[in-house]
Amino acid sequence: MLANTHIKAGSGPHSGWQLLREGFPDRPELGPSVSRVLLEQVADGERPATVRLSRPGRVVAFGRRDVVAPGYRDAVEAAERAGFPGMERLSGGRAAAFSEGALSLTFTLPDPQPAKRTNLRFTEATGLVRDAFRDLGVDARMGEVPDEYCPGEFSINARGRTKLAGVGQRMIGGAAHIGLVIIVSGSELVADVLEPVYSSLDLDFNRDTVGSLEDEVPGIDREAVEDALLRRLAGTVEIETVRLDQATLDLAASRAADFRSNPAPAIG
Numbered sequence: 001m002l003a004n005t006h007i008k009a010g011s012g013p014h015s016g017w018q019l020l021r022e023g024f025p026d027r028p029e030l031g032p033s034v035s036r037v038l039l040e041q042v043a044d045g046e047r048p049a050t051v052r053l054s055r056p057g058r059v060v061a062f063g064r065r066d067v068v069a070p071g072y073r074d075a076v077e078a079a080e081r082a083g084f085p086g087m088e089r090l091s092g093g094r095a096a097a098f099s100e101g102a103l104s105l106t107f108t109l110p111d112p113q114p115a116k117r118t119n120l121r122f123t124e125a126t127g128l129v130r131d132a133f134r135d136l137g138v139d140a141r142m143g144e145v146p147d148e149y150c151p152g153e154f155s156i157n158a159r160g161r162t163k164l165a166g167v168g169q170r171m172i173g174g175a176a177h178i179g180l181v182i183i184v185s186g187s188e189l190v191a192d193v194l195e196p197v198y199s200s201l202d203l204d205f206n207r208d209t210v211g212s213l214e215d216e217v218p219g220i221d222r223e224a225v226e227d228a229l230l231r232r233l234a235g236t237v238e239i240e241t242v243r244l245d246q247a248t249l250d251l252a253a254s255r256a257a258d259f260r261s262n263p264a265p266a267i268g
Contacts, residue, residue: 016238017049019230022249023104025057031104032061032090033256035177037248038108039090043174050108051233053226056098060197061089061181062261063150063168075200076261082193086261091179092168094150094203097193101186101212103222105129105229107178114171122154125178126167128236130156132228133164138216140164147206149194162187162211184222187212 020038024030031054041047060079066072067088075095076086084097098104107125111117126142133140139159144151148163156165165182183190191207198205214220233239 016240017051018047019233019239019241020050020052020244021054021241022052022244023054023056025055025100027256028057028059028061028085028098029087029256029259030252031056032087032259033252034244034248035090035106035108035179036255036259037252039170039172039175039177041248042108042110043172045110045174047108049110049237051239052104052106052108053229054104055100055222056102056104057100058084059098060084060086060193060261061092061096061098062086063089063092063094065093066095066201067261069201071200071202075197078196078200079193079261082196084193088259088261089168089179090259091170091177092150092166092181093152095194095197095201096150096166096181097190097197098181099186099189101184101189101214101222103182103184103225103229105180105182108175109178110175111171112174114174114176118169118171118176121176121178122167122169125180126154126156126165128232129165129180129182129229132225132232133213135228135232136213136217136220136224138164138213145209147204148209149198149205158211158213158216161209162215163209164211164213164216182225183210183212184220184225185212185214187215 079086130140145157150166167180170177187210191210
């Protein structure tokens with residue numbers, strides 16, 4: 001797994017990996033801003049490999065291709081009407097939704113040549129999450145479900161039928177960020193908000209592909225999923241839970257507005 005690559009716990013100027021648990025359900029744009037600051041810190045050698053496992057609030061996270069799409073303004077408004085503010089995420093393809101039934105899991109990993117190991121990081125990160133889902137009794141598989149939202153070959157699905165988690169990656173010189181959106185519960189809610197968003201973006205959407213872990217294992221909650229993920233992670237790398245330092249948080253807060261969805265006014 002991750003520890004068996006060139007990125008190993010205890011390598012470089014730091015010992016082990018760090019785990020951050022802070023979430024920002026009331027300020028969703030602060031999440032990707034923190035991820036961006038962490039990416040820069042890891043790339044500069046100021047911080048070791050870092051994992052964030054957090055509980056987000058309601059938000060639709062738009063990808064770069066969404067932001068430049070003709071229907072972006074309408075999509076943001078559709079999300080807001082459903083009670084989901086829009087933000088622009090650090091990685092990923094098309095729109096995805098977080099809710100109080102979701103988890104955000106990110107890996108920020110040092111790599112002097114990150115582009116050379118793009119697929120390796122995807123495979124290892126999503127493999128760890130897939131195995132944690134299997135530990136919980138889910139028939140979890142890696143791969144794209146036909147007609148899934150925010151499609152990707154490294155999505156994690158249930159039974160080859162519904163999408164449970166999506167993943168994206170962002171790289172800069174010296175480091176890479178891998179971010180996962182995990183739907184623990186509330187698949188109907190996610191489908192309800194994404195349907196008009198995808199319509200506004202003129203993208204196909206099949207709500208039957210939207211799944212959750214609770215659909216597969218009734219009664220499961222975020223705490224159980226967090227425990228499974230952390231057990232898998234602890235079996236892979238040496239990890240230390242730390243608090244997000246104030247300097248990092250302040251810097252991220254000062255840049256958070258850059259990640260808030262604010263499409264330009266319509267012309268005419």
